[in-house]
Amino acid sequence: MSEGVSTRPLLLEIGVEELPAGMQPRLAAELESALQAALREHDLLGEGPARTYSTPRRLAVFCPAVAERQPDREVEHRGPPVSAAFDDSGNPTKAATGFAGRFGVGPEDLERRATDGGEYLFFTEQQTGRGAMEVLGEILPQVIEGLPVPKRMRWGDQEWGFARPIHWLLALFGEDVVPFEVGGISSDRFTRGHRYHAPDPVHLDAADDGEYRGLLHEAFVEADPTERRRQIEAEIRNQAERAGGRIPQGDLIEGLLEEVSGLVEWPVPFTGGFDEKFLELPKEVLVTSMEKHQKFFPVEDGDGGLLPTFVGVANIDSKDPEALRAGHDRVLRARLEDARFFWAEDRKRPLAERVDALKHVVFQAKLGTLFDKAERLAVLAPAVTEAFDPSVASLAERAGWLAKADLLTDMVDEFDNLQGIMGGYYATADGEDPQVAAALAEQYRPGHAKDRLPETATGTALAIADRLDTMVGCFGIGLEPTGTKDPFALRRAAIGVQRMAIEKGIHLDLPDLLGRAFGAFGDRLERSREETVNAVIDFLNDRLEPMYTEAVGQPVYRDVVAGAEQVTAEQGAGAVAGPDKNQVAAILSLRPTDPFDAHLRLKGLLALLAHPNAEALIAANKRIGNILRKAEEEVPEGYDAEALTEAEERALAEAFEGVRPRFQAAVEAGDYTTALLALAELREPADRFFDAVLVMAEDDAVRRNRLALLGTIHAAFLRVADLSKLPG
Structure with a gap:
């Protein structure tokens, strides 16, 4: 304007x-x-x-x-080409008169103008602003x-x-x-x-x-949602303090604050309470009853234990606050009485006795029942432990068998968000091993991108197995996510597997684990084993890029940048930028089958990019790749050092052989930072090689040997990352 x-x-x-x-x-x-x-x-x-x-x-x-x-403005309109606007005698055609007529002018008022596509008629219209x-x-x-x-x-x-x-x-x-x-x-x-x-x-x-x-x-309306939330948060915390406690911290409270701010126009917080006998219930049951069902804020003591108090937020300034408070107390008491009944009744029957009834609960029509899933998890969960702690294999088997039994309890039927959590409580009451109980409680973690991971080895194995089983089953019958549709939350499951593997440093052999998961389905799946396993691996790899390029500040991101920051500090360079799409693509193009190994490769790549030799080395690697790609002959796998004639090519070979043992040992140890920094030492001999040596020599033997040398060096880089995906 x-x-x-x-x-x-x-x-x-x-x-x-x-x-x-x-x-x-x-x-x-x-x-x-x-x-x-x-x-x-x-x-x-x-x-x-x-x-x-x-x-x-x-x-x-x-x-x-x-x-x-x-504002008034000029608008240019392009008409027909001049060749079509006038006949051989120079008279305007219908194309010209029609175009001029649109604006109430004659053909003589039109402008001829040369463009890249030829000469056209134009008219500049003066539009009066409305x-x-x-x-x-x-x-x-x-x-x-x-x-x-x-x-x-x-x-x-x-x-x-x-x-x-x-x-x-x-x-x-x-x-x-x-x-x-x-x-x-x-x-x-x-x-x-x-x-x-x-x-x-x-x-x-x-x-x-x-x-x-x-x-x-x-008129009793606070229209600004930010101010409304500020008022609510300040007052509920004040009331909790006056009651001798505090409002807990965490995502649940933040989410409840956001929700309650959208439920009221004129917030009036009040303090209520419930009978202390209900404190015998699991904390999560009390919190769910207050937060999810009644939109109340729980109040805890200094040690994190719940007090028999809550803070609610009314949308009315009641003339009788005591009556309002008493009404809310009654509603909450009724819910807690139900929960207390469920808690007592559910513990009368052990989880192990409920597993058989899972035969009557369909997981997915083609994939069978939850009993079938329990059988598969009892096999796959101990298989996962082989990657990091085989000593808990038998516990993981038991946890897999019991994992879904709490879905048949009255408590979970009423409070479905407590699935798994209640399984942990009931397993403890049944006398199950503490690791098994913990695994049942942890199996659905992480539930979202910032959620906590399972803390126990058994819980980690069960959580990974559950997600891999679901992904293999769904992909095996063609139920992969499309667009915004993801009914089995497979994207979230994939991110959960990646986070657990990377943040806990677990090397997962995905082809093996996914193959075992496939076999556990018997003849239920419609796709082949190879097709299903490859599809799930590709799906998992697709989730890696946003974990690095969008989740700035999260543990996976911070760790991958840490190695580069160390190199930068040693070299006295500037700040390190986080990984971008090209850098992640340099790893994913190798189609990794071990998420943690892919993470270590990306970490090594960022460390290399922080090195002063990185830019020249990447350019040299791309040059090598171009030469090898354009060579119209098969490149030998190995080179003959004795047949190298030029000083510069011998120097490059000697430099490579000098770092080769260190490079290979580092790659085998998964220390890709050390591996790539070893190759960074080839920068100067590589520069001298390309300045002085003609790779595509006329002599066949000389040319093939030089190509073999470059092919050997190029293959070394490809053992870690595909540098051709990087710009420059």
């Missing part, structure tokens, strides 16, 4: 029935983005950041400066109707739908209402306050951000 143009603020609010908490941030961001894009497209967007607001009953965006009218009110009346309904809503609700006789029925539309451009209609609702200058405390319309004189927030605040 040009300087000096008159502007006015714009305020748009969509008033709706209660929006789900998780939907509000995304829709508010989409509304801001779509509105600014539309204003920018129509040359109306002025300076200053937009501000968004959201509550369960509204989505709003405020733009501080919108031009009062579009008033903002007219343009806004068109684009605001388009912005609202274009918001990405996954599942639309319809109301009345409207064919168009939104996330929830719309009840009002506020659209002010300065002091004026922008007239339009969406979903049968006409825009106006009023918003609405709290549903119970201030249900009447609240009129605004103008699009004023401060007035908007102030009037809503008087």
Whole structure:
């Protein structure tokens, strides 16, 4: 937008029935983005950041400066080629007159202009800018109707739908209402306050951000979600302290804060409690009852143990706070009584006695029942232990057999997010080995990218086995993820396997383990063993790139950068950049079958790239690759050192043989940093070789021997990484 143009603020609010908490941030961001894009497209967007607001009953965006009218502008239109616009006598054809007629001018008013594609007719149209009110009346309904809503609700006789029925539309451009209609609702200058405390319309004189927030605040609405969350967090922590405890830290509490902030417009925290007898229940049961079902914040003591207290957040300033508190206490007590009953009843029957009943629970129609899965895990979990701790093989077998038994307990039926966790508690009550109980509790870790890993060897083996079994089964019947569809969470499973292998330093032989997993399915799978195993390995490798290029600061990322930082410090160089797609591709192009080994290779590659010789060495390696690729003859596998005639080629061979033992020993030990840094010593002799030696000599024997020397060096690099994938 040009300087000096008159502007006015714009305020748009969509008033709706209660929006789900998780939907509000995304829709508010989409509304801001779509509105600014539309204003920018129509040359109306002025300076200053937009501000968004959201509550369960509204989505709003405020733009501080919108031009009062579009600028006048010149628009060039290209017409037909001159060869088609005029006949042999130079008279305009229908192509020329038709093009000119579109703009109300004659062919003589058109301009001939040479382009790369030949000479064409052009017309420069002078477009007069339109008033903002007219343009806004068109684009605001388009912005609202274009918001990405996954599942639309319809109301009345409207064919168009939104996330929830719309009840009002506020659209002010300065002091004026922008007239339009969406979903049968006409825009106006009023918003609405709290549903119970201030249900009447609240009129605004103008699009004023401060007035908007102030009037809503008087009407018991805090429109700013960030401020609403801040108020909630401060007050719940204050109330927890007054109750003699504290609100726990962690992702669950952060998620609950975000959710509760989206459930209320006028947050009123309160403190409640429950009978101490319920503290006999597992902590996770109490926390789930409070957080998941009632949206209450648990309160813990200084040692992390739960207190019989909680903090809730009401959406109403009750005239009788004690009655409100008592009502919430009763609801929670009823849930805890149910949980206490489940806890007592479930322990009357050991997990081992429940396994047989898994025959009646289908895992997947083609893959069999959960009993079938338990049998497979009892075989695959001990096989995984061979990679890092064979001493727990028998424990892993037992854990695999019992892994899914808790799915048949009443507690997990009621609190499905406690699967595995309750298995651990019940296994302990049954007298199972502590490692088996821990494995059952840890088997679903990590549940997300930042989740904790299993702590025990048995739990790690079971967690890896469970994921590999599911991936092999799904890929074996063609159920691999497509687009956004991933019903068996295979992407998350793959990342979990990669994280456990890399962060715990476990060398997994994927072809062997996946082959064993395939065999355990018998004749259930539709694809061949080779096809299935290869597909799963490729799928796992595809998950590696984002782990390094997007998960900045996570353990896998930090570790792979650490080696390069050490080399940089030793060389006195600058800061180390994290791995990029090309560097990861240099490893993945070798199609690794051991995630931790691939990690060590990438770590070594970054260390090499931090070395001063890296750039020249990569260029030399690419040059070698190009020479070998263009050679129209078979390159011998080994070279004859005695047949090397030039001093520079002998020097290169001697330098390579000098580092070769160190390189090979490092590769065999998985120390790819040392291996590649050894090859970095070849930079100077390689430079001298290419300056002085003609590789493609006319003498066949000389040429083939030089190609063999270069092929040997090139093969050494390829034992670690494919440097041709790097730029330069």
